[in-house]
Amino acid sequence: MVKNIAVIRGDGIGPEIVNEAIKVLDKVAQAYGHTFNYTDVDMGGCAIDKYGDPLPVSELQKCVESDSVLLGAVGGNKWNDVPGHMRPEKGLLRLRAGMGVYSNNRPAKIWPQLADASPLKKSIVEQGIDFIIVRELIGGIYFGEHKTEGDTAVDVLRYSESEIERIGRIGFETARKRNKKLCSVEKSNVLDSSRLWKNVMHRLSAEYPDIELSDMLVDNCAMQIVKNPAQFDVVVTENMFGDILSDEASMITGSIGMIPSSSLGATTCGLYEPIHGSAPDIAGKDVANPIGTILSAAMMLRFSFDMPNEADAIENAVSKYLDAGYRTADIMCEGMTLVGCKQCGDLIVSFLTKE
Ligand code: NAD
Numbered sequence: 056m057v058k059n060i061a062v063i064r065g066d067g068i069g070p071e072i073v074n075e076a077i078k079v080l081d082k083v084a085q086a087y088g089h090t091f092n093y094t095d096v097d098m099g100g101c102a103i104d105k106y107g108d109p110l111p112v113s114e115l116q117k118c119v120e121s122d123s124v125l126l127g128a129v130g131g132n133k134w135n136d137v138p139g140h141m142r143p144e145k146g147l148l149r150l151r152a153g154m155g156v157y158s159n160n161r162p163a164k165i166w167p168q169l170a171d172a173s174p175l176k177k178s179i180v181e182q183g184i185d186f187i188i189v190r191e192l193i194g195g196i197y198f199g200e201h202k203t204e205g206d207t208a209v210d211v212l213r214y215s216e217s218e219i220e221r222i223g224r225i226g227f228e229t230a231r232k233r234n235k236k237l238c239s240v241e242k243s244n245v246l247d248s249s250r251l252w253k254n255v256m257h258r259l260s261a262e263y264p265d266i267e268l269s270d271m272l273v274d275n276c277a278m279q280i281v282k283n284p285a286q287f288d289v290v291v292t293e294n295m296f297g298d299i300l301s302d303e304a305s306m307i308t309g310s311i312g313m314i315p316s317s318s319l320g321a322t323t324c325g326l327y328e329p330i331h332g333s334a335p336d337i338a339g340k341d342v343a344n345p346i347g348t349i350l351s352a353a354m355m356l357r358f359s360f361d362m363p364n365e366a367d368a369i370e371n372a373v374s375k376y377l378d379a380g381y382r383t384a385d386i387m388c389e390g391m392t393l394v395g396c397k398q399c400g401d402l403i404v405s406f407l408t409k410e
Contacts, residue, residue, distance in 0.1 A: 057090045058360055061121035063150075066100040066143060067333025068343040068396075069127025075345035075400025076125060076352045079372070079407065083356070083365045086409045094121060098150060099129025099143035099333075109146030115153045119324070123359040124154070125352060126328035131335045139201060152193045156318035156326050157218070158225045159190040159297065160354075163284070163304035163314065168377035172309035172386045175281060184308055186287035189229055190297025191222040192318055195248075197294050214248045214293065219255040226256075226291030227263040236288035238269045240276045240296055252293065273300070280304055305330055310385040312344030315351035317358050325359045327351040341395040344383040346373055349403060364410050372407035379406075 062077070064070040077093065084091050096114045103109050109129070118124045129143040139145070165173060165184040173180045191214075199211030223239075230237040239256040241249035253270055260268045271279065273296045279286065280303050292300065305314040311331040318326040329347030337343055349369060357366035376399070382391040383399055394402065 056360065057092065058122045059092045059094065061096045061118045061124040062093045063096045063098045063124065063126040065098060065127045065129040065333060066131045067128060067335045067338040069099070069129065069333055071341065071343050071396050072329065072345040072348040073125065073127040075396060076348040078400045078404050079349050079369060080352050082404045082407045083368060086368070086407065087362070087365050096124070098146040100131050100134045102146060103134055103137065103141065103143065109141060109143050110149045115150060118150060118154060121324065123324055123355050124326045125355060126326060127348060128329065128331060128333040130333045148197060151318060151326065152198065154324065154326055155193070155320035157191060157193045157320050158222055159192040159316055159318045160229070161188045161190060161301040161304070161314060161316045161330055163188065163301070163308055165308045166313070166374070166377055168374070169309040169313070169386055171388045173307055175307050179284070182283070182285035184284045186284065186304070187229060187233070187289050188297055188301045188304060189222065189226045189289060189291040190301060191218065191293045194218045195294035212246070212248050214251060216251065216255055219252050220259065223256050223259045223291060226289055227259060227266050230266045230289040231263070234288040235265055236267050236269070238271050238276070238287060238290045240271050240273050240290055240292040240300065242273050243270070244272060248293070256291070276300060277303060281307060301330055310344060312347050312383065312385045314347050315354050317351070317354040319358065323359045325355065327355040341397055342384045343396045344385050345396050345400055349373065349400070368407055368410045371410065372403045375406040376403050
């Protein structure tokens with residue numbers, strides 16, 4: 056198969072981790088006889104420097120016309136003082152909206168080899184950590200009106216029933232393919248938008264009698280993720296709550312550097328990115344963990360290109376790499392072999408075989 060992939064390296068560690076994911080994709084192409092064509096897209100701080108715009112329309116167009124987009128990360132201290140509408144992260148929000156990818160899927164799964172890297176007690180980790188956060192991605196407070204007048208700033212949180220319904224359905228459908236438990240997370244004791252969220256989820260529930268729906272307030276969910284993560288199968292929530300909870304969930308699995316994500320809308324053209332940011336503190340040092348990006352590439356093969364065997368091959372190569380005792384600094388434990396970003400990518404390539 057021939058697939059055209061738009062590649063956004065971005066800022067900070069973005070170029071380093073994306074390069075490793077491309078090495079792995081090239082090995083998959085070679086092993087399975089596919090052709091992956093890559094088109095470079097500038098977005099984020101690097102695009103501000105080049106064009107004075109975090110995502111020029113021509114760059115967005117390249118993404119929309121591709122079969123899928125692979126993204127590293129954007130942002131950094133250099134652009135902290137640019138006006139809000141020009142910040143690197145604005146490019147990302149415009150990309151998500153421009154591609155119409157309303158459903159962000161973030162797995163929180165502990166690799167057995169990394170049990171010691173979790174900050175949670177062994178007794179909690181042993182109960183298992185394997186859940187998915189389905190996050191609404193192009194609505195809510197990140198996309199509402201933002202304004203500052205004098206000493207007052209306003210950010211608007213708005214959701215319509217149809218926006219909640221389409222992500223709610225993804226939540227139910229995701230649970231249907233797993234253990235059939237869906238936890239809807241909101242703040243209905245305070246927010247109108249959350250009361251609407253809860254009502255829509257319960258209305259939808261009648262169409263999915265095989266799925267056990269529960270409600271949880273977001274503050275309680277933050278606590279339950281560290282107290283008893285084994286209780287979760289699929290969590291569905293709005294944009295900002297999902298952003299925060301998925302970072303928390305990633306940490307209990309060992310490192311934010313390990314977690315991939317997929318974002319999809321009405322078509323198979325998806326956006327695939329690790330859940331972390333551009334990590335300016337470690338950029339350019341060849342110490343970043345590229346596995347979140349490599350696993351995002353695997354998700355691209357699975358969900359957008361219908362290549363499940365190829366996706367399995369990448370995930371198995373990551374597992375073999377961990378079994379062999381290699382660790383980047385973020386997940387380093389006693390007795391393991393410390394490797395850098397490039398070496399991690401090379402080793403995963405060397406463990407990748409046709410399944
Ligand atoms: P961050 O995720 O970049 O970093 C948080 C911590 O995790 C840092 O200590 C970092 O070194 C570490 N870390 C992150 N990824 C890692 C990896 N692959 N390997 C090893 N360690 C890793 O979050 P931040 O520091 O709050 O944000 C930095 C910049 O990234 C900001 O400009 C922010 O706006 C931006 N950001 C971008 C995205 C994105 O592009 N999707 C997401 C979040 C934050």
